[in-house]
Amino acid sequence: MIPVLSVRGVEKRFGAVVAADALSLDIPAGQRVSLIGANGAGKTTFVNMVTGYLKPDAGSIAIEGMDIGRRSPRNVARLGISRSFQIPQLFIELTAAENLAVAISGVGAHSLSFFSPAEAHGRHDKALELLGRFGLTEMADRPISELAGGVRKLIDIAMALVRRPKLLLLDEPTSGVSAEEKFATMDRVIHAVAPDASTIVFVEHDMEIVSRYADRVVAFYQGRILADGDPQDVLKDPEVRRYVTGGS
Ligand code: ATP
Numbered sequence: 001m002i003p004v005l006s007v008r009g010v011e012k013r014f015g016a017v018v019a020a021d022a023l024s025l026d027i028p029a030g031q032r033v034s035l036i037g038a039n040g041a042g043k044t045t046f047v048n049m050v051t052g053y054l055k056p057d058a059g060s061i062a063i064e065g066m067d068i069g070r071r072s073p074r075n076v077a078r079l080g081i082s083r084s085f086q087i088p089q090l091f092i093e094l095t096a097a098e099n100l101a102v103a104i105s106g107v108g109a110h111s112l113s114f115f116s117p118a119e120a121h122g123r124h125d126k127a128l129e130l131l132g133r134f135g136l137t138e139m140a141d142r143p144i145s146e147l148a149g150g151v152r153k154l155i156d157i158a159m160a161l162v163r164r165p166k167l168l169l170l171d172e173p174t175s176g177v178s179a180e181e182k183f184a185t186m187d188r189v190i191h192a193v194a195p196d197a198s199t200i201v202f203v204e205h206d207m208e209i210v211s212r213y214a215d216r217v218v219a220f221y222q223g224r225i226l227a228d229g230d231p232q233d234v235l236k237d238p239e240v241r242r243y244v245t246g247g248s
Helices: 043-050 073-078 096-104 123-133 149-160 182-193 207-213 231-236 238-243
Strands: 005-014 017-027 032-036 058-063 081-083 167-171 200-203 216-221 224-229
Touching: 005 043, 017 043, 017 058, 017 224, 032 043, 032 207, 043 167, 043 200, 073 081, 096 123, 096 149, 123 149, 123 182, 149 167, 149 182, 182 207, 207 231, 216 231, 216 238, 224 231, 224 238, 231 238
Parallel strands: 032 200, 032 216, 081 167, 167 200
Antiparallel strands: 005 017, 005 058, 216 224
16 A cells, blocks of 8 residues: 655755655554654654655655645645645634635645535534534634634644644644643544544644554654664653653
8 A cells, every 4th residue: 555645755944954854654544643742843844844844855755656746735735635734724713614615625734625615615614613623612602812822733733624634743632721621622623524534644742642642653853763662662762752752
């Protein structure tokens, strides 16, 4: 089977900083992969390159065998990659449902693809269906500016689902969520995305979330992959404990 994502020898520098150092990895369909690493290890750079927001200096990235080359984020999204953002990218003056409708009609950062007028017909219903899946029906008519950070993150993830992505990348889905709510939030996310996205890559700093929700963990350090494999093994790895999890 061709992997959903195939990364080969990818490099990215910012001046003297090596943010991606000969990165290679394959992600097969159906995996839930967590990217871990200290601040500045290169996780967001990786997500940005895979989604077309940053161009690698060298190497190749393919989606189901199709090289994304130097495509724009819009064209990468058309190949079936969607993402959420560390800081939600929402129109704060618009309501939750209006934000979803914008994504469904094909503009905005998450979808970036066009629907025909016939497809556009069901936009509002689809927006409500997505919000309902995240338990946010009652938020539909509220402007984003009135909603809490955790709710905004969920709406941002809902935005990424409108094109039923082959690969969904979530950048720190639980950041800003309280310790008491983190598992409930992640349960909600996993349940809500399941009908549309089965291959998920999520950046995460919380190792309890990682060990509970990931099938596989890729640990980054200074733009390199330090360890890649089963969560139990990676989280026990001495180098990962030293450079990533701080011995916790
Ligand atoms: P965090 O957990 O803090 O989000 P990260 O693992 O996602 O960190 P990146 O944001 O990918 O790390 O950053 C990797 C390195 O590249 C860091 O040293 C960062 O300062 C640098 N970097 C990232 N983007 C840029 C940029 N646009 N210009 C200059 N340096 C950058």
